[in-house]
Amino acid sequence: MCIRDRFLDCVYQLLYQFPSLFEFNGRFLTSIAFHSYSLLYGTFIGNCEKERRSLELVKQTVSLWTELNSKEQFKNPLYDTSCPLVNPKDFYCDTSAARFKLWKEFYLRWSVPETEYEKKRVGRIRGAECVSQQECNGDNGNDADAGEV
Numbered sequence: 694m695c696i697r698d699r700f701l702d703c704v705y706q707l708l709y710q711f712p713s714l715f716e717f718n719g720r721f722l723t724s725i726a727f728h729s730y731s732l733l734y735g736t737f738i739g740n741c742e743k744e745r746r747s748l749e750l751v752k753q754t755v756s757l758w759t760e761l762n763s764k765e766q767f768k769n770p771l772y773d774t775s776c777p778l779v780n781p782k783d784f785y786c787d788t789s790a791a792r793f794k795l796w797k798e799f800y801l802r803w804s805v806p807e808t809e810y811e812k813k814r815v816g817r818i819r820g821a822e823c824v825s826q827q828e829c830n831g832d833n834g835n836d837a838d839a840g841e842v
Contacts, residue, residue: 697737701726702796709794710786713773721767723798728757 701722708715708722729737735754739745761767795801 697729698726698799702799705796705799706793707786708769710792712769712771713776715769716772717767718769719796719798721761723796723802724761724767725757726799727802734760 705719705722708717708719728734732738733754734757735745735748735750736757738750738754739748745751
């Protein structure tokens with residue numbers, strides 16, 4: 694995990710704790726994180742501005758910022774334009790573990806969504822655990838055996 698990913702995660706945590714202070718939403722941060730590795734835009738190619746100029750990326754690629762800033766889907770509906778700028782002395786970010794939220798869109802981006810099959814499979818496994826507990830208690834779960842003495 695590079696420093697850029699850590700920085701974006703910090704911004705995501707602030708966005709989660711103070712949603713009305715940011716003009717952008719979580720999808721905006723996720724897009725930045727994704728495209729920093731995609732190489733579809735020249736924004737994150739090279740180690741410095743001098744290297745980007747020598748590669749003439751402006752002529753060959755589009756800026757990620759132009760793309761992101763032009764889309765309405767990245768606007769935060771909770772953003773409060775009347776909110777005054779936050780004084781750093783008054784700004785308190787709760788850093789306790791309970792306040793952190795897993796950035797699922799980034800860290801779990803390669804996870805396959807749970808399908809109905811997986812839900813049923815997990816249900817069968819949980820059911821098997823219950824059957825095993827019943828067997829340990831001497832109850833095999835058969836109603837036919839219930840009448841025998």
